[in-house]
Amino acid sequence: MFTDSKIALKFACSRTKTTQIIKKSLAPTLHQEVVRDLQTKPFSMAIDESNDRNCDKSLAILVRYFTDQATTKFLAMPICNIGKASNIFDHLQEVFVDNNIPWENLVSFVSDNCSVMTGRHNSVVTRIKEKCPAVFDFGCVCHLANLCTVAGVKALALPVEDLLVEVYFHFFHSSNRKEKYKEFLEFTDTEPSKIIKHSSTRWLSLEKCVGRLLHHWAALTSYFNSHDEVEKPGRIKRCANYLSDHEMHLYYHFLSFILEPLNHFNTMFQADESRIGFLSQEMTVLLRTFLGKFVKARVIQSHQDLTTVPYSDTDNQLQDNILAVGLYTRTYMADHTDDISPSVLAKFFKSVRSFYNVVVAKMLAKFTFKDPVVCGLAFLNPSTRGDLPSSSVTVVARRFPSVVPEHLLQQLEEEFTTYQVTPSSELPTYTPDSTRVDQYWGQVSQMTNRITGTPRFPLLSKIVSAVCTIPNSNADCERTFSMLKKIHTDTRSSLDNSTLCALLTVKLNTNSKCYSFQPTKEQLKTAKQACSSYNKDCA
Template sequence: MIRPVTKIIDPVARAEVLFCAFIAEHNLPFAVADHFTDLVKVMFPDSEVAKKFRCKRTKATNIVTKVLAPEAEKKVTQLCRSQKFSILMDESNDRGDSKCVAILVRTYDTDVLQVNTFFLAMPICNVGNGENLFMCLQEVFTANNIPWENVVGYSSDNAAVMIGNNNSVLSRIRGKVPNVVNIGCPCHIMSTCTQYGVKKLGVPVDELLHDVFTHFQHSSKRRQALQEFREFTDTETYKLVRFCSTRWLSLQTCVDRFLQQWPALEAYFASHEDVEKKGNRVARASENLRDPVVALVFRFLSFILQPLNTFNTDFQHASAVVGYLHSEINRLIRSTMAKFVKMSVISAAADVTKVDFETRDNQHDDDTIAIGHATRTYLDEAPPEVQASFFRKVRAFYVELTTKMLTKFPVNDEVLKALSFLRPENRQNTSTESVVKLSVRLGVGNPDRIHDEFVDFQLLSESALPPYVEGMALDPFWSCIASMKTPLQKARFPQLSALAFAALSIPHSNADPERCFSALKKIQKEERENLGHKTVEALLRVKMNTKTVCFNQNPTSEMCTAAHSVCN
C-alpha cells in the first residue's frame, strides 16, 4: 500500500506569509517589516520561529507581489475560465498623472457558495476613449486566457464612453458577446434623477452649501466666531460637511447638517462685516439664509431625499440582490408618484409608465401633497405668496424627478423582469417562457431541460424549499437548490441552478468599482505615495480577492516554498 506523501509546511515561511497578508489587509507600509522582524525576536524570545523570522521590507514586498497576489489572481482566472461571469469597469485618475481603469469580475464562488466580486486588473489608460478602454480589457482577457463566451453581464457608470450605442466599451463588448446584459447602474441613475429634480427647485442649494463650507474651511478664527453664535442661538455643535455632487448620498447628509446649524449660520452671516458688500460670498450666503423659500426647500429636501437614498443604499450592497431590482424600481417610482399624484390616478393606469402625473388635476392639492411634517410645520408661518412659490417648486421637482426616473430606469427591460424568477416567492407567477428566454440570452443550459427543471421547481411545496426570508441575499437559497437530489441521488436542478448563478452574477449596481477606488485611496496614503503601479495592483488583488481575514488564512505548502525562495 502506497501512503500519500504529506507536504511539510515550513513554519517560518508560513509566519512570513501570514505577516505579509496582515500588511496587505491593513494597508500598512512595507517599512513596518524592518522593525517587526527584530521586534518579534524580543517579543517571543523562546520561539524558534521568531528567532528564524526574517521578513524585512524587500522580502515583504516580494511575498505580496510574487506569492500572495499570484495566488489570489489564480483563483479568479480559474473561475472566469470555467463559468459565467460579469465585468465591472470604472475609470480613475487617482494614480497621480496616470489614469487607471479598474476591471472587476462578478461570479459565483464555488468555494464559499456565494456570488462575489473579484479584482482582475487595473491597467493604466491615460487616453480614456472607448477604443483604448476596451483594448485594456482585451489585453487582460488575452493574458489570462479568459474566454469572451463566458461573459453574461457588464456594468459601469452611465458615461457615453462606457455604455453609449456607438464607439463605447459596451458596443465593442457586444461585438464579442452580442447578448451581454447591461441594466445600467441604478445608484448612478438615482443620483442623476435627483440632481435634475433639485435643479427644478430653482433654489441655489449647491451654491449655498459650497459658500458656507468654503467660508469656514481654512479659518479657525471664523469657526470660533461661529461657535459663539451657536452658543447665543442655543444650537448644538456639529461639523459642517463638504458637499460633493459625485457622492451619491452626500446631499442628504449636507442638508440635514445644514438645517441643524441654520439658526447659528443665519445669525453669523447677518452680522458679518462683509454682508453689505454686494456680490461677495458672505452677502450671497446671508441673503439665501434669510430667504424663507430657501429654508422651506432645505426642509423639503431633508424629507424627500431619505427614501431616494434608502433605495440607493439598498443596491450598494455587495450581496446578490439583483432579483429584487425590477420590483424595487417600480415600487420606488410608484411611491414617489403617490407623494404628489392622486391614488385613483395611479391605480387606474395599466402600468407605472402610463400614469398621467403631469396634469395638474391629477395631482394632490397643496394641503395633501407630501412635503414632510417639519416642512409643513414651518410652512404654516409663511405668508401666502411664499407658500404659493414653494408649492410650484415642489410640483416642478416631483414632475422632473418622476420623468427622469421613467426615462432612465430600465422599467420595461425584459431581462430585468425575468430575473425576478430568482425570488422563490415569484416562482408560481413567473412564466416558464421568460426563464427559457433568459437561459438562451445568457447561453446557459439546454432550453428544454431548463423548461422541465423550472416546472419541477414551481411544483415544489413550501415545506420542500430551502429556508428563505424575503429580502435576504439570494445565493444561499440557490446554493441549496443546486444541492437538491432526486430519490435516485442525481442532481435535481443542475441546469436551473447554473442559470441562477449566472443570473446572480449580473451586477445590480456599479458600487464595487467605487469600493475598489476607496481601497486604492487607503493603500496610497502619504507614507506610501512612492509605491509602484505593479505593487499597488498586487495589494489591491490581495485585499479584494482574499475573502478570509489574515489570522484565519491557511497558506499552502506551495506558497510557503515560494515565500522561502522569493529573495534567493
C-alpha cells in the same frame, strides 16, 4: 541618532520585503485562482475609470462569479490615460488575452452610464458585443437614481446646493472660524457636529448634507448675520441672505423629506449581495412612490402600467394644500405665516411640482421598466416563487444561449415548475431580512434527488449561477477606488501600479481573515524565494 536611523532603515527593509512577498507570492496565487474560475465559469465584469492618482488614470476591472454565492473579485487595474472607447477596450482585450479568459463566458457588463462606456455607437459595450453578442448591459442603477436626484434639484427655483458649498468652504481649513462658530452653537443650543462636504459625484451625500445644515441652521444664521463682513459683497453676505430666506428654508425641509426614498433605493442596490432579482419590483415601487406624492390616487389606480400615467397633466395632480412636501415643511409654513407671502408659497409649490415632474420623467427615460430580462429576473426572489409564470425563467435563459441551449429550455421550464410546487419544508430556509438570495440559491443548487443522488435542479442552478453574477450597480468599483485612496496616500505616493494591483488583489480576493490565513506549501516556497531574491539584491 545612528540608532534611530538604523531602526528606521531596518523597518523600511522589513516593509519592502513584505511587499515583495505580496507581489511575488500571495497576489499571484490569489490572481490565478480568480483566473481559473473565469476560464471555466460564467462571470460578469464591472469597470470604472478614476483620475485620483495624480496625472494617471486607473481602469479598475472587477469580475463577479458564482461559487456557493455571488463573489466579486479584483482582476486588474491598468493605467488608461486616454479615455476613448477604443483604448479602454484595448486594455480589456489585453487583460483577457494575457490571462486566457474566453469572452464567451462573459454574462453581463456594468459601468457608469457615460456614452464612452454604454453608448449605442462606438462605445466599450459595442466592442464587447462584437466579441460576445449576448452580453447583457443595463448601466448602473445607482448612478441613474443619482441622475434623477440631480435633475430634480436643478428644477428647484433656488440654488440649494450653492448654500451647502458656500458654508462648507467658509469653514474649510480655518481653525479660527471654526473656533468662533462654537460660540454660536452654544448660544443657539445646537448640538455640535461636523459640517460635511457635499459632492455631486457622491450618490448619497446630498441628503446627509441637507440634514446636517438644517441641524445647524439657527447657529449658522446667527453666525453669518453677526459677521463683520456681512454687508460686503461676497460669500459672507450670500450665506447670510440664503440662511435668512424663509423660502430657502422651505426647500431644505422639502429635500430632507423627499430624498429619503431615492437614497433608500440607491443604498439597496449598492449592497454586495445579489439583489438583481428585486430590481424590477423596486423600480416600480420607487416610481409609484413619487407618483403618489403629486398625482391623484384614482389616476394612478386607473392605470395598470405605471409608465403610462399622465402625471404631467395638471388636472391629474394634487392641490397645493395636499401636495406631499413633508410634515416639517408644513409645520414651518404654519409657524411662519407672517413671514412667508402667498406669492412665495405659490412659487414654492410650483417649484415642487417641477421637481416631481422632472424626477419622474428622468426615471421613465433612464430606468429599464420594460426590459424583459430585468422583469424576468424576478424569479430569483424566493418570496415570489409561486406568483410567476413558469415561462419567466425561459425568457431570461433565451437571453443567454451560451448558458442554457435552446433545445434544453423545455426541460428548464419543467425544473422551474417543479421548484415552484416543491413544499417550503424541502427547500432551504429563506428569511427576507437575514438571508442572502445568492446563498439561498447556492443551497438550492446543492439539492439532490434522494434515490439517484443526481442534482435536483441542474439547469435551473446553471442559469441562476449565471444571472446571480449580474452586479446590482457599479458600487464595487467605487469601493475599490476608496480603498485605493487609503493605500496610495501622500506618504506612499511612489508606489508603482504593479504594487498597488498586488495590494488590491490581496485585499479583495482573500475570503479568510488575516489571522486565520493558512499559506499553502507553494506560497511558502515562493515567499522564501522572494525574500532570498530581495536579500541578494540588497547585498
